[in-house]
Amino acid sequence: MKMDMNDKNMNMDHMDMSKHDHMQMDHGNMNHDMHMKMDHGMKMNDGQMMDMGGGHMMHMGNFKRRFWISLILALPILLLSPFMGIVLPFQISFPGSQWVVLILATILFFYGGEPFFSGAKMELKAKAPAMMTLITMGISVAYVYSVYSFIMNTFVNKHGMVMNFFWELASLIVIMLLGHWIEMNAVMSAGNAVKKMAALLPNTAHLIQSDGSTKNVPLSDLKTGEEVLVQAGEKIPTDGVVVKGTSAVNEALVTGESKAVTKTVNSKVIGGSVNGDGALTVKVTATGKDGYLAQVIKLVSDAQKEKSKAETLADKVSRWLFYSALTIGIIALIVWTIVSGLSYGLERMVTVLVIACPHALGLAIPLVIARSTSLAAQNGLLIRNRQAIESVKKLSYVFMDKTGTLTEGVFNVNALETTSDLDKNQILQILADLELNSSHPLAVGILHAAKKANLTPMAAENVQIIQGVGLKGTVNGKDYEIVTASYLKSHNLNYDQSQFDQLASQGNSISYLISDNQVLGLVAQGDVIRPESFNLIKHLRAMHIEPVMLTGDNDLAAKRVAHELGDIQYQAQLLPGQKEEIIKEYQAKGDVVMMVGDGVNDAPSLSRANIGVAIGAGTDVAIDSADVVLVKSDPEDIVDFIELAKATNRKMVQNLWWGAGYNIIAMPLAAGILAPVGIVLSPAVGAIIMSLSTIIVAINALTLHMRK
Known part of the structure; x- marks a missing residue:
């Protein structure tokens, strides 16, 4: 299995968070070719x-x-x-x-x-x-x-x-x-995780004909080298390379990355991810059994077969x-x-x-x-596999996904600073006015902060998305922009670099409010650690079980969460196959391991682990790959499960x-x-x-x- 991911130059200000691209993240060098063959004869047991x-x-x-x-x-x-x-x-x-x-x-x-x-x-x-x-x-x-x-x-x-x-x-x-x-x-x-994974792909694709017209064809008819049109809001039908267009693509369901990713010409895209607001022309690089999602399906299937033994x-x-x-x-x-x-x-x-x-x-x-x-169900635990109970006896490691498992999966304002004559509430008011009609996680965080401050946002005029940067609009007759640090650098606008580094190192996404080429203020937002996560780590260590965080997110965000939880072990920027490989490495050493997650990217490792635990609020695929489901989505319930299992x-x-x-x-x-x-x-x-x-x-x- 071969997987390459180049994130050496990744900065918080390079990470795209939305349709209006507060930040950019280049996954252009990500190689999703796992060089594996998928067995078409693979049979999975149905839900009964x-x-x-x-x-x-x-x-x-x-x-x-x-x-x-x-x-x-x-x-x-x-x-x-x-x-x-x-x-x-x-x-x-x-x-x-x-x-x-x-x-x-x-x-x-x-x-x-x-x-x-x-x-x-x-x-x-x-x-x-x-x-x-x-x-x-x-x-x-x-x-x-x-x-x-x-x-x-x-x-x-x-x-x-x-x-x-x-x-x-x-x-x-x-x-x-x-x-x-x-x-x-x-x-x-046993859950039917494989079928639900396959459902992430659309049934048809818009194949571009030689005369420029499009024709809807089944996915099975696509061939490598052909080009397909992916319209705004549609699922990307196959792995490929963008040859025309720019858009923000949500890969969270597939890779676990909690931020949308900007895709331009020559960017690679993954079948099953969701296109944002722009149209993309994609050249097919892998179809059917060779696609990235198909490899994840095979990983889940193989892991489930081995575990059943x-x-x-x-x-x-x-x-x-x-x-x-x-x-x-x-x-x-x-x-x-x-x-x-x-x-x-x-x-x-x-x-x-x-x-x-x-x-x-x-x-x-x-x-x-x-x-x-019965006792477990009364206490918010759904036990789906008896072997998970027996495996607890020798449990030594608990691996956990970050976003949505140890953290809330939502962004809150962690810092709001002003660098002008405007006070913090005025900065927040303008930000909220600009973001009022957006459903982006960063926008939601800003609007939530405005509500807590008893501010009433009024929709800005002429709001437009700045691709790869943020957005702009008019508030009370004055033009404003919400941009990233990379935008400030490219336009030679002054800002406090040390302040940015400090906030970014804490795992924050940072957006700047500017007007007339002047920085007026900034907002730093980060995912919030669940309060229950702290007790979970404490109890696991008391039981001599080592907690380890596995995440697809960037190293800065992962490091911050790991530190706040008591300097637990962590590995970041992981693809689904890489998570599963880590599980296999520990198992090869004789360790009995538990994996806790909530996304499609966690499905192979949930199936591979001796005990797979899904957060109830997560995806159906993750839940169907797990042995235990935390119905209340409370990570502290892991401790209850371990004690009940013993x-x-x-x-x-x-x-x-x-x-x-x-x-x-x-x-x-x-x-x-x-x-x-x-x-x-x-x-x-x-x-x-x-x-x-x-x-x-x-x-x-x-x-x-x-x-x-």
């Missing part, structure tokens, strides 16, 4: 897809239907068959009832068990047996042995001496389906149970077949394998996750012990290891233990709470 433990993906609507149909099939089985050999009070039987049970159990086994079979196939193919393989083993053994029992009891020994496991088969399938459904409802399905705690426990049960079961089969015959050997093995896949294990994690996500992890570990830990004793006893001294765990006792563990798991999950 969910990872089921071993990686098996299933549509949520189909899964819900499968659960209800399986429940309907299971109810008659539960009423007509014994529970581990015990006839329960509510159970009934009639001539031929055993056939009804067999038929319904067979349908249930193949229909209700299908997602587990598919998941197990994927796990075994990846040589990583986990939850799906364990469930498949449990229900397969229960079904096959029960069919064997049916044949023996119906056709060989009609007194019914061989115990069946139809009751366990039905209850296990239904409870495991229920557990996954609970989790799917608790945790939002992460192993959960439940998978690890399931793998241990699978290998243990298989080993103990086979040993029991061999030993008891030699000692007491094949029938008893099979019963011992089946008891071990069925007990090894307890009902409680299917609910142990989902119940905690459901409780955790508490959730403790509950999950406890529930896994209650749901599966007893197998350390139960499986050897079921295998008959203490049979020589008269102790054998009967199926009935095993069933009671399984039932108790399920109840304990449910109660323990409900005791989870957030610390305030």
Whole structure:
């Protein structure tokens, strides 16, 4: 991946902030060619897809239907068959009832068990047996042995001496389906960030014909070297170079740069950015898979695929149970077949394998996750990925975007100075009059300051944009201009350079008010740090987690914010791919990292990080790339999430012990290891233990709470 960005000569007065260009920023030397190939066969899961433990993906609507149909099939089985050999009070039987049970159990086994079979196939193919393989083993053994029992009891020994496991088969399938459904409802399905990124591009482009006329063509028809017309206010359809026209282009959604960028002849433009008030003729330099936005889409897709491979705690426990049960079961089969015959050997093995896949294990994690996500939602946190909760245990770095995350994303007046006979309020009044009809962030900041000063702006006359500089207009019959320091230099107008340097070094955008070639005053505006950001940094450091700021903004602005937040680490002037590369570098060293952001430029790093956290007020693309969404857009909620995740992890570990830990004793006893001294765990006792563990798991999950 290759990315070049030349900002060596960047000054605050060179940065364009708007349609009327208070400042200029030259990105002409920015090389967005990443030399990557995008796979057209890439498939992303739609908004209703969910990872089921071993990686098996299933549509949520189909899964819900499968659960209800399986429940309907299971109810008659539960009423007509014994529970581990015990006839329960509510159970009934009639001539031929055993056939009804067999038929319904067979349908249930193949229909209700299908997602587990598919998941197990994927796990075994990846040589990583986990939850799906364990469930498949449990229900397969229960079904096959029960069919064997049916044949023996119906056709060989009609007194019914061989115990069946139809009751366990039905209850296990239904409870495991229920557990996954609970989790799917608790945790939002994966977002469709890729489609929303693609939506940033227009559907068509205005292709310039040889005779000078334009023709609307689909983006897929564009070829490198052709020229397109981009009218005022339109999205730029493709990467290219400006060959005619001047305009201010808003690249914030794509690059994260919070300021509009002046584009003139030979300037490079990015597909997906929004053109300002001027028309541009753009020569196409990259189309389709080679475009800048397409590369960002590929980064997000690749990161999401890699993250989905992460192993959960439940998978690890399931793998241990699978290998243990298989080993103990086979040993029991061999030993008891030699000692007491094949029938008893099979019963011992089946008891071990069925007990090894307890009902409680299917609910142990989902119940905690459901409780955790419910608590989180009540406190402004939307948890979309369970793996994010488990990753908190080893979290060492929190990377954060600057604009809109640590800062408000709006500009306020930080300094107002006069260099003439006019006082500060008079300077502010004239500025507000000139900016009254502008929606530019700098204009909004000036008008907000005027309102606080109880001033009433009156629209100036003859207001005109000065491309690349600012604007001009007439107030009370006198002409004024709002310009940048570079304009003053080029026109040899005197101003205080040291004052400019001091304010610019604090991350301010500086505009000068002039009239008759005389500087009357200046206004310095900067983005405001969120008050909550200070507490966030303090709490992270108290938890021994290092905060790092990653931003696409210039170094001066980044340095100022980093200093005010307590001299945190920072890296500035980053493209989306560069942010993601930094995340990968830390992960390669073994660090578990969190990324917090709010823009399209943050999407690859949000997907790549072990935990991606999106600011709720950010873009849909960022939100859909994240594992956690801060609904209230309060960065301090990150601390609440970390504390809740740690508490959730403790509950999950406890529930896994209650749901599966007893197998350390139960499986050897079921295998008959203490049979020589008269102790054998009967199926009935095993069933009671399984039932108790399920109840304990449910109660323990409900005791989870957030610390305030």
